[in-house]
Amino acid sequence: MSEDILQRFHGVIPAGGVGTRLWPLSRAAAPKFLHDLTGSGSTLIRATYDRLAPLTGDRIMVVTGQAHRTAVLAQLPELCDENLVLESEPKDSAAAIGLAAAILSQRNPDTIMGSFAADQVIGPVEVFQEAVREAVATAATGKIVTIGIRPTLPSTAFGYIRQSGRLDIDGAPSAMAVAEFVEKPGEDLARKYLASGDYLWNAGMFVAPVGLMLRHLAASEPELYVGLMEIAAAWDTPVRDEVMARIWPDLPKTAIDYAVAEPAAAAGDVAMIPGVFTWDDVGDFAAIGRLNPASESTNITVLGEGARVYADQASGVVVSDTKRVIALIGISDVVVVDTPDALLVTTKDHAQSVKKAVEHLKAAGDVDVL
Numbered sequence: 001m002s003e004d005i006l007q008r009f010h011g012v013i014p015a016g017g018v019g020t021r022l023w024p025l026s027r028a029a030a031p032k033f034l035h036d037l038t039g040s041g042s043t044l045i046r047a048t049y050d051r052l053a054p055l056t057g058d059r060i061m062v063v064t065g066q067a068h069r070t071a072v073l074a075q076l077p078e079l080c081d082e083n084l085v086l087e088s089e090p091k092d093s094a095a096a097i098g099l100a101a102a103i104l105s106q107r108n109p110d111t112i113m114g115s116f117a118a119d120q121v122i123g124p125v126e127v128f129q130e131a132v133r134e135a136v137a138t139a140a141t142g143k144i145v146t147i148g149i150r151p152t153l154p155s156t157a158f159g160y161i162r163q164s165g166r167l168d169i170d171g172a173p174s175a176m177a178v179a180e181f182v183e184k185p186g187e188d189l190a191r192k193y194l195a196s197g198d199y200l201w202n203a204g205m206f207v208a209p210v211g212l213m214l215r216h217l218a219a220s221e222p223e224l225y226v227g228l229m230e231i232a233a234a235w236d237t238p239v240r241d242e243v244m245a246r247i248w249p250d251l252p253k254t255a256i257d258y259a260v261a262e263p264a265a266a267a268g269d270v271a272m273i274p275g276v277f278t279w280d281d282v283g284d285f286a287a288i289g290r291l292n293p294a295s296e297s298t299n300i301t302v303l304g305e306g307a308r309v310y311a312d313q314a315s316g317v318v319v320s321d322t323k324r325v326i327a328l329i330g331i332s333d334v335v336v337v338d339t340p341d342a343l344l345v346t347t348k349d350h351a352q353s354v355k356k357a358v359e360h361l362k363a364a365g366d367v368d369v370l
Helices: 003-007 044-056 066-075 092-107 125-139 187-196 210-220 222-235 240-250 256-266 285-291 348-364
Strands: 009-015 060-065 084-087 112-115 121-123 144-149 160-166 176-182 199-209 270-275 278-280 300-303 308-312 316-320 325-329 334-339 342-347
Touching: 003 009, 003 125, 009 044, 009 092, 044 060, 044 066, 044 121, 044 125, 060 066, 060 092, 066 084, 084 092, 092 112, 092 199, 092 210, 092 222, 092 256, 112 125, 112 210, 121 125, 125 144, 125 199, 125 270, 144 160, 144 210, 144 256, 160 270, 176 256, 187 199, 199 210, 199 256, 199 270, 210 222, 210 256, 222 240, 256 270, 278 285, 285 300, 285 316, 285 334, 285 348, 300 308, 308 316, 316 325, 325 334, 334 348, 342 348
Parallel strands: 009 060, 009 112, 060 084, 144 270, 300 316, 308 325, 316 334
Antiparallel strands: 112 199, 121 278, 144 199, 160 176, 160 199, 176 270, 334 342
């Protein structure tokens, strides 16, 4: 692939979602992408930016909530105002990624954008970057490109992508055609997908010419498209805030998969690069246990500066945001998350159910801890 093509490439980092399965660590005011959940010393959004920067330089746009402006800029001080897109309220991924595409298209219609969520853990970074290079080369031929993750187990938590044969693209030897996107399957179907070898996890990574992305958005979500284009036209002008405040609240909410990826795949406009790197979306506290090795002496994964944990014949995960001593005795696969105003105790097997607690608290009006 020529360097000219890579010069057209801009990264987009949608940083939304509260991460309710990581409550009470992740909250509306401090969502999971603002935390270091891997013990690396780097928050998830900082690590995402650093993975992209060798390919994009400073051509990176972040889309996040107005409430996170100060925290995001503290973690990404190199981000300039014109590349920080602030949502007054969450509108799902089609609006967030679509607005980024529209703004980038206004500035240069030849742009190839790559959207990568702020809350994913990926390694080795060099393998990821090579997959992105292949995705950019493929996108330059007029495709919306997704990076599919080779499944390691029959997960029911992810959507899948069905591949349908190799493409012959210069600079992208592993590019594959995409037959369809499929919804999260049940367990039996997930096992069949895994056994067939034709299905990869949909990690929500998209690389595409902005014009093609917007063309599919216009066809499937015309109201959303018109609103986003009006905001984009005003973006680099003095009336940005007024236009954003007038249009954004009434935009329809939908996911980029439904608005763009699925109809584009049906039209034969989607390709895929298989990702052979490790990938985790840190969906719950069991994931934190996977990503952070337990201490050999205690069998406990401990996160938190100055955490004070005593363990005897116990295993599991402890995340502490207090100086309180946490003693675990004779208990297996426990998850304890201790914060100044909320305490979570569950097990790794029930980690996905934490979201229910958040929904109950919200319904009961206990929003001060959310």
